[in-house]
Amino acid sequence: MKKWMSVLLVGTLSLSLAACGSSNNSETDTANNNTSQNEGSTGFENGKYDPPITLTTVQGLDSNASIFKQGETMENNVHTELIKDRLGIELKYDWVVTNTNDAYKTKLRLMLSSGEKMPDVVRYRGDMETVNMLIDSGQFMAVDELVEQYAGEEYKKGLELDPTIWYPVTRDGKKMALPILDYAYNSNQTLFIREDWLKKLNLKAPTTLEEMEQVMDAFVNQDPDGNGKKDTIGLAAGFKNGFNNWMTDIGFVFGAHGVIPGSWNPDENGKLSMGSVDPAAKEALATIQSWMEKGYISQDAALKDEVGASEFFTKGQAGMMVGPNWIPAWPLPDFEKNVPDGEYKAYPLPAGPTGKAGAAGNNPPVNGYLFINKDAKNPEAVLHYYNFFFDNFANPAEGSEFAQGFAEGYDYAVGPDGKVIKTTEEAKANPELFPGVDLNNPLPNPMFYTLTYEGARIPTLYAESMVKAAEGGELETPYEKTEVGGRHPENVQAMKVIMDQQDIYLKNYYMGPLTETMQSKNELLNKLINEAYNKIVYGQVSVDEFDKMVENWKKSGGEQITEEVNAWYDTVK
Numbered sequence: 001m002k003k004w005m006s007v008l009l010v011g012t013l014s015l016s017l018a019a020c021g022s023s024n025n026s027e028t029d030t031a032n033n034n035t036s037q038n039e040g041s042t043g044f045e046n047g048k049y050d051p052p053i054t055l056t057t058v059q060g061l062d063s064n065a066s067i068f069k070q071g072e073t074m075e076n077n078v079h080t081e082l083i084k085d086r087l088g089i090e091l092k093y094d095w096v097v098t099n100t101n102d103a104y105k106t107k108l109r110l111m112l113s114s115g116e117k118m119p120d121v122v123r124y125r126g127d128m129e130t131v132n133m134l135i136d137s138g139q140f141m142a143v144d145e146l147v148e149q150y151a152g153e154e155y156k157k158g159l160e161l162d163p164t165i166w167y168p169v170t171r172d173g174k175k176m177a178l179p180i181l182d183y184a185y186n187s188n189q190t191l192f193i194r195e196d197w198l199k200k201l202n203l204k205a206p207t208t209l210e211e212m213e214q215v216m217d218a219f220v221n222q223d224p225d226g227n228g229k230k231d232t233i234g235l236a237a238g239f240k241n242g243f244n245n246w247m248t249d250i251g252f253v254f255g256a257h258g259v260i261p262g263s264w265n266p267d268e269n270g271k272l273s274m275g276s277v278d279p280a281a282k283e284a285l286a287t288i289q290s291w292m293e294k295g296y297i298s299q300d301a302a303l304k305d306e307v308g309a310s311e312f313f314t315k316g317q318a319g320m321m322v323g324p325n326w327i328p329a330w331p332l333p334d335f336e337k338n339v340p341d342g343e344y345k346a347y348p349l350p351a352g353p354t355g356k357a358g359a360a361g362n363n364p365p366v367n368g369y370l371f372i373n374k375d376a377k378n379p380e381a382v383l384h385y386y387n388f389f390f391d392n393f394a395n396p397a398e399g400s401e402f403a404q405g406f407a408e409g410y411d412y413a414v415g416p417d418g419k420v421i422k423t424t425e426e427a428k429a430n431p432e433l434f435p436g437v438d439l440n441n442p443l444p445n446p447m448f449y450t451l452t453y454e455g456a457r458i459p460t461l462y463a464e465s466m467v468k469a470a471e472g473g474e475l476e477t478p479y480e481k482t483e484v485g486g487r488h489p490e491n492v493q494a495m496k497v498i499m500d501q502q503d504i505y506l507k508n509y510y511m512g513p514l515t516e517t518m519q520s521k522n523e524l525l526n527k528l529i530n531e532a533y534n535k536i537v538y539g540q541v542s543v544d545e546f547d548k549m550v551e552n553w554k555k556s557g558g559e560q561i562t563e564e565v566n567a568w569y570d571t572v573k
Contacts, residue, residue, distance in 0.1 A: 042378060042380050042381075043378070044088075044378075044380070044381070044384055047086075047087070048086065048087055048088040049087065049088030049089060049378070049381070050088055051088070052084060052088040052089065052090050053088065053089060053090070053377065053378045053381060054089075054090045054091075054092050055089050055090070055091055055092070055120050055121060055376075055378065055381050055382070055385075056092045056093075056094055056119035056120045056121075057091060057092070057093060057094070057119050057120065057121045057122065057123070057451060058093060058094050058095050058096070058104075058107075058108070058119055058122060059074055059093055059095075059096045059097075059104075060096075060097050060098075060099035060103060060104020060105075060107075061074065061096060061097070061098050061099055062099050062448075064442075064445065064448040065448040065449055066098060067438075067441050067442060067443075067444045067445070067448075068444055069409075069410065069435075069436040069437055069444055070436035070437075070438070071436060072436075072444075073096075074093060074096045074449065075091075075092075075093050075096070077446065077449060078406070078407045078410060078446050079406075079446040079449040079450060080449075082407075082446075083385065083388075086388065087381075087384060087385060087388055089381055089384070089385060091451075094119050095107070102126075105124075105126055105127070105130050108122065108124065108130065108134070109130060109133060112133050112134065112137050117139070118137070118139045118140070118371075118373055119373065120372065120373050120376040120377075120378075120379075120381075120382075121370055121371065121372055121373065121376070121382050121451060122134065122140075122370070122371045122373075123180070123368060123369070123370050123371075123451050123452070123453070124368055124369055124371065125180070125367055125368025125369070125453065126368075128168060128511075128513060128514070129513075129514065131168065131169065131177070131369060131513075132513040132514070134177070134369075134371050135169065135171060135176045135177065135371075139373055139374065139375075140176060140177065140371040140372060140373060140374060141176075141372050141373070141374035141376075141379060142174035142175060142176055143175050143176070143177065143178050143372060144174060144175050146178075146372070146379055146380060146382075146383060147159070147175070147178070147383070149380070150380045150383040150384065150387075151383050151386075151387070152383075152386075152387035152390050152391065154387075154390040154391075154394060154456070154458055155181070155383075155386060155387065155390055155456075157458075158181040158365070158458060158459045159179065159181070161184065161365065161459050161460065162184075162364045162365070164363075164364050164507065164509070164511065165179050165364040165365070165366055166179070166572075167364075167509075167511040167512065167572045168366075168511040168512065169369060170571070170572050172571075173571070176371070177369035177370060177371045177372075178369060178370040178371075178372070178382065178383070178386070179364070179366045179368075179369060180366065180367050180368040180369060180370060180452045180453060181365055181366065181367070181456070181457055181458075181459050182365045182366060182367035182457055182459065183365060183457055183459060183461070183462035183463065184362075184365040184459040184460055184462075184463060185325075185361070185362065185365075185462075185463045185495075185498055185499065185502065185505075186324065186325070186326070186365075186462060186463075187246060187324055187361060187363065188324065188325070188359070188361035188362065188498045188502070188505050189246075189247070189249055189252070189322045189323055189324055189349075189359055189360075189361065189498075190322070190323070190324075190325065190346050190347070190348065190349060190494055190497050190498050190501070191252075191320060191321075191322055191346065191347050191348065191349050191350070192313070192320065192321050192322070192323060192327065192332075192344050192345070192346050192347075192490075192494070193205055193215075193319065193320050193344060193345060193346075193347055194219075194224070194319045194320070194342060194343070194344055195343040195344055195345040196341065196342050196343040197219060197224040197225075197319050198215070199343075200224055200226075201218045201219075201222055201224055203215050203218055205345075205347040206347075206350050207348070207350055207351060208350050208351050208352070209253065209256050209287065209350050209351070209352055209353075211350065212234075212320075212350045213291070213296070215234070215319070215320075216233075216234025216235060216291070216294075216296040216319070216320070217234070217294065217296070219232055219233070219234045219296075219318075219319035219320075220232060220233060220234055220294070220295050220296060224319060225316060231317065232317055232318070232319065233295060233296060233297060233298050233312060233317060233318045233319070234291070234295075234296035234297065234318065234319055234320060235250070235291070235296060235297050235318060235319070235320045235321070235322075236248050236298075236309050236310060236311075236312035236313040236317075236318035236320065236321040237249070237250040237297045237298070237301050237304075237309055237322075238301055238303075238304030238305055238306055238308055238309025238310075239301055239302055239304075239533075239534075239537075240302060240303055240304055240305045240308070241305050241306065242261065242262055242530065243261040243262070243276075243533060244260060244261045244262040244263060244360050245305075245306050246306055246324070247306040247307075247309075247310060247321075247322070247323045247324065247327065248304070248306050248309035248310050248312075248313075248321060248322060248323065249306075249322045249323075249359070249360070250288060250297070250301075250322070251359060251360050252322060252349045252350075252357070252358065252359045253284045253287050253288055253352075254275065254280070254281055254284040254358070255349070255352075255357060255358025255359040255360070255504065255506065256284070256349075256350060256351060256352025256353075256356070256357055256358055257280040257281070257283045257284045257287075257352050257353070257358075258278075258280045258352070258354070258356070258358060259275040259278040259280045259281050259284070259358075260275045260358065260359070260360045260506050260508070261275050261276045261281060261529075261533075262274075262275065262276055262508075263275045263360060263506065263507075263508040263509075264508055264509050264510035264565055265506055265507075265508070265509055266509060271566050271569075272509055272510060272562070272565050272566055272569050273562065274558070274561075274562065276529050276553075277529070277549075277550045277553050277554075277558065281546070282543060282546040282547070283353075285533060285536045285537060285543055285546060286536075286543045288537050289536055289537050289538075289539055289543060292537050292538060292539065293539060298312060298318075301537075302534050302537070302538070307331065310323070310327075310331050311331075311334075313332075313335060314331055314332060314334035314335040314338060315334075315335075315338050316335070316338050316339040316342060322349070322359075324494075325346070325466070325491055325494040325495040325498055326491055326494075327491075327494075328487075328488035328490040328491040328494070329487070329488060329491060332344070332488075332490075344490060345490060345493065346490065346493055346494035346497045346498075347497065348497055348500070348501045349501065349504065356504070357501065357504040358504050358505075358506055359504060359505055359506070360505065360506060360507075360508070361505030361506070361507065362502070362505040362506070362507045363507045363508060364507070364511075365457075365459040367453060367454075367457075368452075368453060370382055370386075370451065370452070382451070385451060386451075386452060386456060389450065389452065389455040389456035390456040390458070393406070393447070393455045393456060394455070394456040394457060394458045394461070394479075395458055395461055395477065395479045396477075396478050396479065397477070397478070398476075398477060398478055400478075403478040404420050404422075404478070405422065405445075406445065406446040406447050406455075407446055409433060409434055409435060409436075409437070410434075410437070410443065410444050410445065410446055411443050411444065411445040411446065411447070412443075413427070413430065413433035413434060414433075415430055415433065416430075421433065422443070422482075423443070424439055424441070424442055424443055427439055427443060461479065462483065462495075463495055463498075463499055465479065465480045465483060465484045466484055466487070466491075466492050466495035466496065466499075467495060467496050467499050468480070468484075469484045469487075469492050470492050470493050470495065470496035471496070509569065510565050510568070510569070512565070512568040512569075512572070515561055515564035515565065515568070516564065517557045517560045517561045517564055518561055518564070520557070521556060521557030521558075521560075521561065524556060524557070525553055525556060525557055525558055525561070528549055528552055528553055528556065529549065529553065532545055532546060532548075532549035
């Protein structure tokens with residue numbers, strides 16, 4: 001029997017929380033605080049709607065969310081049962097699509113363009129154009145009062161972490177959607193270096209761009225892989241998608257000169273300016289041009305996207321690569337297969353001529369939005385739902401009901417020896433513990449069925465737990481044991497490096513909709529920048545071509561866009 005079902009039979013949510021034991025008092029108090037402050041005259045009493053209410057929604061299934069037990073569907077599964085039984089909320093899906101080729105976004109847009117009535121709650125993560133269409137449809141309500149009245153303690157704390165969280169969905173001073181919180185700092189990048197190459201060539205990890213060039217020169221010219229061929233490069237970089245990417249980024253070179261390409265940051269007057277046309281970007285381009293000329297980066301870099309460029313490193317051809325803390329989980333396992341004797345380690349991003357390092361990052365920890373229909377009968381139900389996941393899943397106490405996972409026989413099981421089984425490979429040895437599960441696929445994880453994509457995440461918890469582990473702290477809570485205990489040691493250390501250097505990361509302050517001029521000029525302006533950047537990097541034109549590009553950018557709409565961006569900034573800051 002599912003553990004949560006057995007608890008249901010003996011009491012209400014408040015009783016089950018009380019039953020967690022004295023060791024869990026703090027967590028229980030928090031949950032009770034959330035519950036008590038959220039109840040009111042909406043029919044939600046003692047942590048549950050009685051009689052049950054219905055919440056309509058729509059769903060686009062990604063690869064994780066489309067794995068079900070035999071006989072279960074998005075509409076009827078362990079998640080929908082749990083929510084109905086515990087919260088008195090019956091989730092009804094107007095439609096469900098497999099999210100291939102952006103089918104979910106396409107269907108939402110068709111609904112909006114035809115004026116079709118939207119469901120009670122719509123979740124969305126992706127392009128801001130669709131976010132703006134949802135807001136501009138006029139079908140969804142401002143959430144300011146809902147948050148104030150019904151949001152739980154953990155959700156409010158997460159929202160208060162960074163006021164810019166609200167920028168993208170603020171209209172006329174009103175907050176038009178609920179941010180789905182993600183782990184903070186998780187997309188910040190750092191520098192991974194071939195530790196075995198450093199040792200072999202008796203080198204130290206670089207701390208400045210100048211030292212980095214010396215190391216890259218050795219990686220290119222001193223045969224670090226010992227095959228007698230000059231077939232290695234210094235840095236795995238790819239700029240097919242621009243010069244500010246989520247992996248194999250080379251934007252840190254710009255950051256070391258004080259700007260981030262493609263990013264709007266406050267200048268000395270507090271006005272937002274575009275990093276791509278800042279004079280400091282010219283200095284960075286000159287640096288990258290020299291790296292290309294000396295073979296420190298690949299001649300194919302302009303043809304490689306993030307994944308393609310990462311292969312320079314995973315195939316053992318490059319000595320350095322910039323990426324988020326989690327790349328030891330993907331794609332670097334390919335490095336371990338291709339270079340079994342190789343070693344790598346994370347190091348701080350190097351500083352530039354003024355002694356300062358810089359990189360894109362520290363953007364608000366948001367992983368999508370929940371839009372609530374202004375005609376919904378129980379709009380507060382969305383927050384009760386989200387609070388439930390914060391209370392029970394985001395950081396469960398030892399021995400509490402969901403400490404091991406969502407549901408036994410789905411994302412985990414307890415083996416005959418008492419060991420908790422959480423992987424498909426382990427499950428294959430005990431298939432009887434996973435009835436109805438196709439063990440040819442990953443284990444079904446009902447957390448991916450949730451309206452909030454992955455349940456609930458406390459923004460600071462991941463980084464704090466990783467740093468604790470990196471500093472030798474004992475992993476104590478179920479979250480720490482599960483989330484950190486299973487991580488690659490290089491992953492844990494990389495997060496520590498990032499947090500030690502967290503002040504270098506510069507967020508993009510423009511999070512609003514496409515301005516009027518952006519809609520008509522963005523394609524042209526981006527082409528101007530990218531063509532000039534690539535020609536400079538490949539030495540096809542002088543670095544002074546940058547100045548001509550900037551003038552063209554301003555005349556072709558850049559100045560107007562800058563005015564529009566700052567007009568938006570004045571409304572939200």
